[in-house]
Amino acid sequence: MAVRSTRHRRWLRKTTLGIAGLVGFLTVWQLIPTLGIVDAQYLPHVTDVAVRLVNELRDLAFWRRLGDTMTAWAIGLAIASSAAVALGTVVGLVPFLRRATHTTVEFLRPIPSVALIPLAVLMFGIRMQAALVIIVFASFWQVFVQVIYGVADIDAVARDTARSFGLTRRAQLRHLVLPTALPYLMTGLRLAAAVALILAITAEMVIGNPGLGRMIELSRSAGDAVGLYALVVVTGLLGLTINIVFRFIERRTLSWHQSIRGEEVL
Amino acid sequence: MADRPTLLRVEHLRKVYESDIGDVEAIGDVSFTMEAGELVCIVGPSGCGKTTLLKCIAGLLRPTSGTIEIFGSVVTGPTPAMALVFQEYGRSLYPWLTVEENVALPLRHKKLERAHRDRLVYDSLEAVGLLHAARQHPWQLSGGMQQRVAIARAIAYEPEVLIMDEPFAAVDAQTRAELEDLVRELHLARKISLLFVTHDIDESVYLGERVLVLSKSPTVVLEDVVVDLPADRDQITTRSLPRFAELRTRVYGHIQRAKQGEAVTTPTSS
């Protein structure tokens, strides 16, 4: 008896439709300037953009700029995460601190970090440091808030058990706090990674420090629509990649932590 | 009795699933009838397709072959003649609605007058003893109370037959006893026809007027046991009757043999 694989069929259908959607989108995009609905000056042909994209990928200057962006991203993310984990753990574990900092956190958190751009420019000029101020400020909160949630989520029974067995502070941290807070931390890192990319590029666009964002702004002011669209596609792909990578890491860390409840297939 | 049409007729019901590992014959050949006003229990070893059977009868699943008729008309989909009470009350009641809104929701499309609808809702809530909780939300109530809300919702729907799928499996023993008595009370006072699926043998004999014992899959009806206990039952006296023990043992014996895979089919006689 042939094993009918309905799951396989479903996956096949999903992928086919997805690709069809993508192709359809690209076709519509190509048709609009071709049919003259919008001038190619404002919406260039997909083919032109694709060609430019491939050329960019062969250009060393492009990779250097990409490296600039990713450097700012990585450094900003690292600083923000370390600070957030350190502060978040301390604040999360000490109820007094949590209460004392609550209003301050709730006031500072919603401030759009782009509001700090003028200040950053004044202090550091058109350099990566200025961008880092913006990146760190925004990414910090993503991780900080998640760490506090994570630390606060410690199962009361587990904690009492640990205490009754006389575990030292350090052992408690390792075996109780860390496993509980880890999934939250992973979620926070994923969110922070996305935010950090957005702000790294934004900072380059507005401040002008070297990177992809600056290239985008230059393309715009030069009226180079094809180049502009090509760079936008690049940033989209970059965002997708970062998201996929961090989701993957998050899922691997969570795989031992939560049993994945199977969906009833009927 | 011959002139009253049969409430429910299930004839040679068969259900086969397609799955990744091959075909699964959940139900082999199930046939039985049910008259109006009866309380029929269905018992069987776990995994014997009891829930699948109920879903086919209720019109939620299409059988592979066989017919299901309610008052003579074939069941092709969910019908207002049947109301369901699920086991997972927590996922069957809508948490954003209040208790009375939950009970009233199925009545909306019946195009009743406002006063009539309200009367049905409050009537059924009173019958299950939850009129005071009408404005609360399901998650504010205990598990047993939530299941009562589900029962009230089913009663307010005014179906011909009430179908219950292991409704008390997720409730503690004390509450289960209360709910069993509630079901019998509703059955006797309101003449509600009930089809009650359970894995609890004692419960099936305590509640039912008939007990259908199912085999392992492919499922068939092993025996149709008539429960000739008095209509007026209570948890203490009824369960200590010698007749109760006899019936219980009989059902239990069938289940044990069914678990070991002996699909012994006895011709179903009324």
Place this chain on the structure above:
Amino acid sequence: MTTQATTVGRPSRARGVLHRITASFLFATGLPVILVAAWAAYSTYSANRFFPGPLTVLDAFVDTWVGPAFLEDVVPSLLRLAGGILVSIVVGVVAGTVIGLVHWLRDLTEPVLEFFRAIPPPVLIPIVMLLLGITDTMKLVVIVSGAIWPILLNTIEGVRSTDSVMIETARAFGITRAERLWFLVLPAASPRIMTGVRQALSVALILMVISEMFASSSGLGYRIAYFQRNYLIAQMWSGVLLLGLIGVFLATVFGIVERRVLRWYHGIKEVDRG
């Protein structure tokens, strides 16, 4: 209500309540006060011209924003922000519901939508500027072009993951399609949708500020950039302060709305935890 016998206990109960109120107040204001005082001290003793004292900033705040500038710059910006958010919510929820309910439509559009969501929102500003020129509509479209994605995708996700038992219940009781949508699908998806709206709010604010900083000759973002370019430090800080207040205001309003709409959801979590 109080009898003689309980007068002994009464003062200590009142004292307990007073104690609790004072404690809450101190917790709420303690750290902010300390920080502001530290800021004041730092600005007095170091002559760092980039960090004027809190009083200077407050002065500049009143001077700059309380007056005609408010109507000229702030209100239009806020109106555009509100408009952009509303359009994003309406279009996002409607489109998201339709796509979420129609399986093949969802499979068809998902990759493209996920790609658009991955594009850092400010990058779309030059594109929108290119297509629409520099108009007020453009500024609104910019906000929508970034804020719509979290709402759209979260709505799709929320609508498609309705609990199967709840759906079966609806089918078993013959609940009509329209009733199902209004009483089951949308309420069940609302926690997901609200998460999307929250993300959309912060994206919208960022886009409003950025688009005005370099694509405008009026508006809040433009003003702040102007101050920075002309070394009007105190005014610049006052602008930052105003943006912070707007951010806090949005977050607070959202919090209130969310708690109201998702009262049942928070109720369940409370019960689970307790």
